[in-house]
Amino acid sequence: MKTYIVGNWKLNFTVGEASVYLHKLLQKLPNYRDVEVVVAPSTMALQPLSLQVDRHKIKLAAQNAFYRDYGAYTGETSFTQLYGVVDYCIIGHSERRYLFGEDDKMIAKKVEAAIRNKITPILCIGETESERAFGETADVIRDQLIGGLREVSEEDLDKVIVAYEPVWAISSAKSAKLASPDDVDEVVKLIRKTIEELYGKEAAENMPVLFGGSVNPSNAGGYLTVPGVNGLLAGSSSLILSQFIDIIDVAKRVQR
Ligand code: 13P
Numbered sequence: 382m383k384t385y386i387v388g389n390w391k392l393n394f395t396v397g398e399a400s401v402y403l404h405k406l407l408q409k410l411p412n413y414r415d416v417e418v419v420v421a422p423s424t425m426a427l428q429p430l431s432l433q434v435d436r437h438k439i440k441l442a443a444q445n446a447f448y449r450d451y452g453a454y455t456g457e458t459s460f461t462q463l464y465g466v467v468d469y470c471i472i473g474h475s476e477r478r479y480l481f482g483e484d485d486k487m488i489a490k491k492v493e494a495a496i497r498n499k500i501t502p503i504l505c506i507g508e509t510e511s512e513r514a515f516g517e518t519a520d521v522i523r524d525q526l527i528g529g530l531r532e533v534s535e536e537d538l539d540k541v542i543v544a545y546e547p548v549w550a551i552s553s554a555k556s557a558k559l560a561s562p563d564d565v566d567e568v569v570k571l572i573r574k575t576i577e578e579l580y581g582k583e584a585a586e587n588m589p590v591l592f593g594g595s596v597n598p599s600n601a602g603g604y605l606t607v608p609g610v611n612g613l614l615a616g617s618s619s620l621i622l623s624q625f626i627d628i629i630d631v632a633k634r635v636q637r
Pocket residue numbers: 389474546550551552553593594595596614615616617618
């Protein structure tokens with residue numbers, strides 16, 4: 382399986398800055414066939430960057446989109462509009478869940494709309510610090526996974542990527558802590574077990590599962606060697622070109 386390195390730029394970079402970053406990344410990045418490099422700029426930058434990018438080297442992801450294709454939905458962008466512009470879309474990021482009130486029902490509709498429009502959803506799931514403290518991690522992970530995949534048919538499951546992002550490990554969290562590779566291992570096993578129960582062993586083995594939360598060039602190797610982790614979703618370190626390239630290099634080195 383490929384290793385995925387995804388940079389989530391969140392609300393950072395003007396279109397000009399994003400374009401300069403992409404230009405430099407394209408120049409510096411060797412063509413690593415087995416590492417799928419993806420960047421997720423803000424919606425505004427997607428169209429111009431899609432004309433600039435070399436898709437053999439780098440793919441684009443949206444950070445969010447709405448599940449209706451057209452209509453009276455002021456301020457939204459649809460997956461239909463993103464068709465041909467991006468290959469991936471991050472869905473259900475904890476910032477969407479907790480700052481913008483997205484629930485599993487809405488997230489499930491977005492996952493369905495992405496697949497329908499030939500965009501690969503990267504479904505983010507993860508427990509908060511207090512959920513973890515109360516021993517609710519397993520329940521939260523199962524609920525968000527089952528909830529987010531509710532509208533996905535068995536034959537479409539191979540079009541989905543899941544990203545485990547513990548909310549307490551994201552660098553913007555007030556008291557962010559680093560997840561240990563053992564923490565990640567435990568939850569990734571639970572994710573695969575849940576998929577196996579729902580869709581069978583083969584589906585569970587074939588689903589790419591990524592990890593995100595304060596990933597940087599020094600800890601990337603540790604996370605990537607956790608069995609069943611197929612890639613990383615980096616936030617703040619993806620904003621620094623040299624760090625993002627270093628993470629991609631680590632992925633190339635530790636590839637199984
Ligand atoms: P950080 O890498 O800044 O912790 O962000 C993680 C994240 O939210 C990626 O989607």
